[in-house]
Amino acid sequence: MAARRLLFRAMYRLGFTPWDGHALARGLRDLIQGDSGAALSPGTVLDLGCGTGDIAIYLAHNGWRVTGVDFTPRALRIARAKAAAAKVSVRFLCADITQLSEADLGEPFNLVTDSGCLHGMNDQDRAMYVRQLNAVTGPDSRLLIVGFTPGALFGVRGIDQPEIERLFAPEWELVSAGDEPNYVPVNGGQPVRHYLLARRA
Numbered sequence: 001m002a003a004r005r006l007l008f009r010a011m012y013r014l015g016f017t018p019w020d021g022h023a024l025a026r027g028l029r030d031l032i033q034g035d036s037g038a039a040l041s042p043g044t045v046l047d048l049g050c051g052t053g054d055i056a057i058y059l060a061h062n063g064w065r066v067t068g069v070d071f072t073p074r075a076l077r078i079a080r081a082k083a084a085a086a087k088v089s090v091r092f093l094c095a096d097i098t099q100l101s102e103a104d105l106g107e108p109f110n111l112v113t114d115s116g117c118l119h120g121m122n123d124q125d126r127a128m129y130v131r132q133l134n135a136v137t138g139p140d141s142r143l144l145i146v147g148f149t150p151g152a153l154f155g156v157r158g159i160d161q162p163e164i165e166r167l168f169a170p171e172w173e174l175v176s177a178g179d180e181p182n183y184v185p186v187n188g189g190q191p192v193r194h195y196l197l198a199r200r201a
Ligand SMILES: C[S@@+](CC[C@H](N)C(=O)[O-])C[C@H]1O[C@@H](n2cnc3c(N)ncnc32)[C@H](O)[C@@H]1O
Pocket: 004, 008, 019, 020, 021, 048, 049, 050, 051, 052, 054, 055, 069, 070, 071, 072, 075, 095, 096, 097, 098, 114, 115, 116, 117
């Protein structure tokens, strides 16, 4: 865990953040703005591993009350500046997702988004992630995860659909999944997928 935190700190310090500026995931856009009846009404959303805030700002622009969490202070400084420039209000918190209960988030979230965070975690952190997630969501909450499938570049471990279903059972059920062909141009063609889950009652 400490190693991962240091790795991200070093990457942000060096300005080596290839995920920055990636296209908005199609799965996210469909969920927020889609006209197929799948779009959610705005509510409270928690963006896990929010980085420099692009997704949080997009959500705020679309009427959501947004909390963005990341454990890299430099990313959050950039995120706060971007939100101020975009004239949107986002609560950005410095916290470790695997210890979210220490952050006192204060509300059950209607939606949780994760773009590129869970997919890099080890087994132990994945299990803690699920426990923490269950504590900040309630029946009918939604969860949208975007991640590389296994075998990606940069040593990112990746995650696939069977693991998603296993990891989040029994509290969550998979609603849909799909490819994200335009998501990150530097991933060497490695498929990126999104997974939409709903919390069971
Ligand atoms: C690949 S970046 C993606 C950033 C952003 N979601 C995006 O799509 O541009 C992953 C982010 O998750 C953060 N992160 C990774 N593990 C974390 C953890 N355990 N707790 C909080 N933040 C974490 C990193 O600092 C980094 O900003």
